[in-house]
Amino acid sequence: MRLSLLFLLLASQLPCFGQQKEQKPNVLLIMVDDLNNYVGFMGGHPQTKTPGMDKLAAESVIFTNAFSNNPICAPSRASFFSGLYPHTSKNFGFKKFQKNEILMGSKTMMELFMENGYKVAGTGKLMHHFDRKLYHQFGDKSDFGPFPFNGTKPVGHPSVPEPFRSVGTLDGSFAPLSDVPTVNGNVGWFDKVKNWPKYEVIPFKYNSDDDRDLMPDEVKAQDAIKFLKSFEKNTDQPFFLSVGFNRPHTPLYVPEKYFNQFPLDQVKLPDTSSDVSKIYFDTQAEGNSGQKGYTHYAKLVESFGNDKDLALRKYIQAYLACVAFVDDQISEVLNALDNSNLAENTIVILVSDHAYVMGDKQYLYKNALWDEATRIPMLIKYPQQQKKHKVDHPVSLIDIYPTLIEMCGLEGTTIKNEKGKPLDGHSLYPFVINKKNDYTGKEYALSTVTGGMGDVVKRNHFSIRTKEYRYIRYANNKEELYDHKKDPFEKNNVAKDKKYKAIKAELSMLLDNEIYPNK
Numbered sequence: 001m002r003l004s005l006l007f008l009l010l011a012s013q014l015p016c017f018g019q020q021k022e023q024k025p026n027v028l029l030i031m032v033d034d035l036n037n038y039v040g041f042m043g044g045h046p047q048t049k050t051p052g053m054d055k056l057a058a059e060s061v062i063f064t065n066a067f068s069n070n071p072i073c074a075p076s077r078a079s080f081f082s083g084l085y086p087h088t089s090k091n092f093g094f095k096k097f098q099k100n101e102i103l104m105g106s107k108t109m110m111e112l113f114m115e116n117g118y119k120v121a122g123t124g125k126l127m128h129h130f131d132r133k134l135y136h137q138f139g140d141k142s143d144f145g146p147f148p149f150n151g152t153k154p155v156g157h158p159s160v161p162e163p164f165r166s167v168g169t170l171d172g173s174f175a176p177l178s179d180v181p182t183v184n185g186n187v188g189w190f191d192k193v194k195n196w197p198k199y200e201v202i203p204f205k206y207n208s209d210d211d212r213d214l215m216p217d218e219v220k221a222q223d224a225i226k227f228l229k230s231f232e233k234n235t236d237q238p239f240f241l242s243v244g245f246n247r248p249h250t251p252l253y254v255p256e257k258y259f260n261q262f263p264l265d266q267v268k269l270p271d272t273s274s275d276v277s278k279i280y281f282d283t284q285a286e287g288n289s290g291q292k293g294y295t296h297y298a299k300l301v302e303s304f305g306n307d308k309d310l311a312l313r314k315y316i317q318a319y320l321a322c323v324a325f326v327d328d329q330i331s332e333v334l335n336a337l338d339n340s341n342l343a344e345n346t347i348v349i350l351v352s353d354h355a356y357v358m359g360d361k362q363y364l365y366k367n368a369l370w371d372e373a374t375r376i377p378m379l380i381k382y383p384q385q386q387k388k389h390k391v392d393h394p395v396s397l398i399d400i401y402p403t404l405i406e407m408c409g410l411e412g413t414t415i416k417n418e419k420g421k422p423l424d425g426h427s428l429y430p431f432v433i434n435k436k437n438d439y440t441g442k443e444y445a446l447s448t449v450t451g452g453m454g455d456v457v458k459r460n461h462f463s464i465r466t467k468e469y470r471y472i473r474y475a476n477n478k479e480e481l482y483d484h485k486k487d488p489f490e491k492n493n494v495a496k497d498k499k500y501k502a503i504k505a506e507l508s509m510l511l512d513n514e515i516y517p518n519k
Contacts, residue, residue, distance in 0.1 A: 052331030105419030139223030293365030
């Protein structure tokens with residue numbers, strides 16, 4: 001009798017796990033704009049300074065072969081948040097996703113999180129075309145400023161020589177904030193440009209790096225921290241918080257202290273020795289943005305007296321400065337999470353929408369199908385998984401949505417109506433918990449860029465990236481093939497090499513099966 005009472009007493013003091021409702025994990029998604037492999041944990045540039053992202057990487061699963069599905073902003077983000085390939089939705093370019101029947105017939109990850117009882121908040125550049133209905137709460141919207149102002153509209157920085165400055169207000173400018181512009185008598189920096197590209201210009205206070213208005217990304221970081229503090233007060237409801245940072249997207253303006261971290265004469269140049277004679281990336285002349293990368297490169301070099309090394313040093317210095325700047329903002333957000341009571345139950349994901357080619361192949365831009373434009377940072381921090389590791393299997397942005405469904409136990413269909421489509425990606429959770437044999441996805445990542453000729457699949461350009469090869473096929477059937485076992489930096493196009501005939505045919509068939517499944 002005494003023994004029975006003792007057992008009952010002990011049992012009453014134990015937690016009753018069977019009667020407790022399992023707490024769903026929170027999600028903090030950080031999306032960086034135009035970030036290539038110039039981060040420490042990817043080793044893309046030896047001088048980059050990214051302690052914040054590197055610390056997160058040390059606590060995360062690192063996907064070393066992660067790729068954008070469309071390496072330019074609007075279609076990449078529409079694909080990412082919907083979990084659909086561009087060729088599934090026929091959304092290849094900059095048309096608003098709200099006007100695409102397939103995307104509007106499918107749920108974004110934000111909508112599915114809402115339906116599963118999550119508090120959904122966001123700030124910054126997430127979907128390229130903003131839609132307030134996707135969030136319960138939203139902070140500051142996307143903002144590329146501040147800018148010089150000519151009295152009528154924002155313009156390129158006067159310190160950037162022509163013809164590169166004429167590339168545009170966004171893509172043709174770089175300078176530290178301390179280089180205060182004067183244009184047509186308008187002295188100083190100006191912000192914000194509301195509802196870009198419409199102009200509502202407000203003066204941006206700048207007296208020094210220590211006496212100035214906050215940069216837009218600094219505002220986004222503060223928004224995120226405020227959201228985290230509010231979530232701490234209501235831990236009964238899980239949250240999905242997405243934070244979009246603009247830098248290192250152009251224009252490359254940040255405080256001077258970040259430029260000073262990379263003295264111009266010490267900036268190391270990337271290898272730009274690709275055999276351009278074997279590159280056939282010339283099929284987008286009819287398209288929107290198809291030749292921008294070549295034009296940008298040529299105009300940059302011309303602007304500095306055809307001194308290629310100086311031109312690239314100037315640009316790379318500004319890009320590295322912007323990467324260091326955005327890393328500080330990411331650190332602020334991650335520190336706030338770590339210092340809260342939320343960290344132990346919060347999944348953290350960090351990605352970029354696409355990468356950026358820094359002069360190789362005489363190209364300076366995104367919107368290309370090489371590794372330098374498509375390969376992105378991708379980290380998943382899962383507090384329950386203590387052993388951190390690297391994954392070299394090719395994956396892509398569309399895999400994040402199904403991964404979150406599995407990791408967060410989300411229920412319900414991702415399809416709204418008969419126009420919607422099922423998710424194209426596959427859950428990366430088996431890689432996260434180090435059970436790669438359970439992965440049901442593909443052996444390659446697929447990327448596309450617009451041919452500028454509408455939503456007809458065959459008029460666009462595609463690439464398949466396996467561990468060993470990258471195969472590119474343009475709308476005019478010109479091809480590129482890179483052997484990553486021998487040529488990890490894609491310097492030599494071997495598409496016409498007879499030794500690779502069988503491999504090229506196999507990859508071409510694989511691509512056909514992907515983009516023409518009913519053929």
